[in-house]
Amino acid sequence: MNNRSVQQLAIADDFYLMALDERTGKPRLHAHALALGLSAALLCELVLADFVTVRADRLAVLAQTAPVTDPVHGKMIQHIIAEPQHPLNVWLSFFAQTATEAVADRLTAAGSLAVETSRGLLRSKPVYVPVNLVDVSWRSLRIVRIISHRDLQTWDDLALVGLLCATGLIQAVVANANADLTGDIRAVVAGLVDEPSLHALIVQVEALIAANVLGQRK
């Protein structure tokens, strides 16, 4: 078991890897939900780092005691400071426009993903492929273990499980588990009510993904 497999990753990084199919390395979540899920994950990272909080459906930047080390976080905070008037769903949609690429770049820099250019008909597009599929499947196994033992240790993992539920990815993640984990999942995410900012983000992103189904476009 590789150290890297069981370490705590940033929420968005973890979510991205879990959204990949364990056999093919391709996404098993449709692009729009992936982007929104990553957008929410990044915002959860900001909340849990005490950079922002959710107040009455708005994002509020908190006075920072620790420096912002992640450039992705830095850009997000700058946007939020510049335009504090927007409600959560606007922020989630806005950051979703760039989240997938931003998180993929982060994972590439960390060595978990590699960039390949695929030759399309007219232009070549960069495709991110996982370096090690075993590492990818370990992310899901880690979460399954946490859920089945109801052994939640960190707020990060709580946010992660919440996001998996909100995007529907949880079904694929627990698909290989030995038992029916429905009750365990419910018990684990129940803790979200204690963290209103996380809860608000996760519930809102689920609504946005559902709204996309109701709209006529993909």
Next chain:
Amino acid sequence: MTSAVKSPSAVSASLAKDRLGVFSVIMFAMTAATPLLVVGGLVVSGWATFAITGLPLAFVLLGIVLAVFSVGYVAMARHVTNAGAFYSYIALGANKTLGVGASFVAVLAYNMLQIGIYGILGVTGSEVLSELFGWNVSWWICALVGWAIVGIMGALRVDVSSKILGVLLLFELLLVIVFDVFDLGHPAGGSVSVAAFEPKNLFVTGVGAAFALVITAFIGFEAAPVFSEEARHARKTVPAATYLALAVMGVVYAVTTWSMTVSVGDDKVVDYARQNFLDTIFNIAHTNMGGGNFIPDLGHILLLTSVFAGAVSYHNAVARYTFALGREGVLPRGLGRTQPRTGAPIAASLFQTGLALVVIVVYAIAGWDPLTKLFFWFGTTGGFGILILLLGTSLSVIKFFFKDNMGESIWSRMIAPALATIALAYVFYQTVIAFPTLLGVKDSAPIAWILPSLYGLVAVIGIVWALTLKSGQPEVYDAIGLGAQAAGTVPTESFLPAQRTAPEEEADRAGTATQ
């Protein structure tokens, strides 16, 4: 009072890039128009069944009524979260209990419309195969093939590209305009008669049958508000798209129907329809245009694609409707699930596919005629259900704006909806008493009151269910009409716990405009 200069929002600008422009919204709204299906299928079936020749006038009159209805409809759409569904308006404007009743009526109506299409799909497919290859394939085999394709597309969330739909519509319109020109150029009896527009040819006993048919033809005009959240300038685009769709449909359907009666003669067109059925529109044109089989063959193929596109589009509408109700908890929550890889409302889609299969199989085994008893009966009964929803929505618009005018003009919030309500009530009354005529059965036939009563039945079931929810699961009751936003106040099917929202936040979500 000077207003401070506000720097433009980078966030809003960035999101606006992804939004639909005016042209896209209009294109989406226009795909409600299906000229060949309506004039070549619905109108011809209507002539064969109840022999009223004043249909062109009916298209014009009801087009105007629906335009007046749309005034209040698009005004209220600005303040409704789940703007694509009539029941949301009724839930918000009247009360949530009636809203649930309306939602059940809607699910039944749209299902009937969709399933009815398999009748004409089967027959048209069979005819095209016979024309092109000389094969003799039963209607129900073609219907099942079409059913399977629609079902697979729905489950995989494969939509017919709007560009393809747009191109098909363009071809259809061109073909139909060419037909019109030739038909009007060869009038029976030498001169162009406007008898089809004379009120005495419409307002006969059983006029409600004509009304029901015409309402069915216009269905789809109500789709534009679905794009309220996705459109760049929704405030202007949504109403414009709605009126444009109504105008184009009204004019094309009226003129094409009229030119057929002109060419054949309004005293002969009913018999012609009874003999030629789906070939009516093509045979008339062919007689006037001469030439080989190319135009009729092309026409049949376009009719088939038009019908197929209609089947896909209604399937998606039913699936989305059922999905929204599943998310709210009004229907079983399992129906609110999506397939992660595709984002398809898979449970809702498969449920509708299953219903359709049952009906097709029953009709195949019982040997009932698919064109009259499946396509026409189901289609117009579905249209009748939509008529009920239109009436309910019109009343709800008035009630919604009664206490707070929300900045809408008195024309939008009261006068237009009131006029529309009166007109729609009249149409409703006429349709109910003319149901036997509509179905082409005797006045005493049970089917003539069973079909419309189905709506009464499901509405009552819906109302009783809503009252049960109100006392047993109040948080579900509160979410009625919110659609996707129901996640904000209610435990979702996927486990997230309920959040206690502050009362003013809840009112915010339920009532305010989202622009």
